Amino acid sequence: MVEIIPSILSADFARLAEEIARVERGGATMLHLDVMDGHFVPNLTIGPPVVESIRKATRAHLDVHLMIENPERFIPAFAQAGANSISVHSEACRHLDAVVGLIRSEGPMAGIVLNPATPVSMLKDVVEVADYVLLMSVNPGFGGQTLIPYVLEKARELERIRREKRLALSIEIDGGVHRENLAEVVRAGCDWIVTGSAIFHSSDPEATVREMREIAAQAQAVQC
Numbered sequence: 001m002v003e004i005i006p007s008i009l010s011a012d013f014a015r016l017a018e019e020i021a022r023v024e025r026g027g028a029t030m031l032h033l034d035v036m037d038g039h040f041v042p043n044l045t046i047g048p049p050v051v052e053s054i055r056k057a058t059r060a061h062l063d064v065h066l067m068i069e070n071p072e073r074f075i076p077a078f079a080q081a082g083a084n085s086i087s088v089h090s091e092a093c094r095h096l097d098a099v100v101g102l103i104r105s106e107g108p109m110a111g112i113v114l115n116p117a118t119p120v121s122m123l124k125d126v127v128e129v130a131d132y133v134l135l136m137s138v139n140p141g142f143g144g145q146t147l148i149p150y151v152l153e154k155a156r157e158l159e160r161i162r163r164e165k166r167l168a169l170s171i172e173i174d175g176g177v178h179r180e181n182l183a184e185v186v187r188a189g190c191d192w193i194v195t196g197s198a199i200f201h202s203s204d205p206e207a208t209v210r211e212m213r214e215i216a217a218q219a220q221a222v223q224c
């Protein structure tokens with residue numbers, strides 16, 4: 001099942017509950033929350049108190065993407081704030097296996113994020129303990145960038161590994177996905193599809209989510 005996951009980074013933070021309600025009316029059941037620390041990436045965003053407030057405003061699955069150094073320090077706080085899944089960058093974890101274990105012990109699903117330049121081959125062993133892998137299709141830090149084409153080859157490679165090892169792994173992609181390249185992204189094997197500016201900067205976010213869900217479902221049906 002392919003999920004279209006709106007990233008609130010491109011939403012109007014002063015009207016967040018309203019923005020969330022709009023995309024939920026379009027059919028979104030998951031929301032992507034980008035956490036940035038100004039060190040791992042050159043931008044700053046939200047912390048656990050904001051996640052906690054969002055938790056009170058929606059029943060959607062909250063997918064927290066940590067773009068921070070030393071993520072292990074903050075995982076319990078994000079779990080307690082109501083995250084349903086938490087992903088950490090392989091590039092930010094010295095003890096990746098332990099951090100994945102920490103996320104799971106706190107309750108949420110655990111994801112490993114790879115920057116565009118980090119090869120899928122680094123997942124060879126650890127992929128077995130992750131619930132999902134997030135492939136960054138832009139260099140993290142900002143919404144509204146262009147998808148880096150070679151990341152789709154990484155998605156195909158990961159899809160092959162998933163099939164060969166018979167893993168119940170979700171493949172998430174984040175950055176530069178819009179209506180025009182969505183079908184190709186789905187055909188590459190991605191099933192959790194994050195999209196920020198394409199939804200929240202459109203004139204009708206509700207309709208855009210609905211339309212993207214249809215495009216994704218059709219692309220998947222053709223593939224099967």
Ligand code: DX5
Pocket residue numbers: 007008009010032034065138139140141142143144145174175176177194195196197198
């Ligand atoms: C970028 C963030 C993304 C961002 C995607 O570092 O991780 O989640 O919101 O935004 P778009 O879809 O506009 O590329």
Ligand code: ZN
Pocket residue numbers: 007032033034065174194
């Ligand atoms: Zn993200």
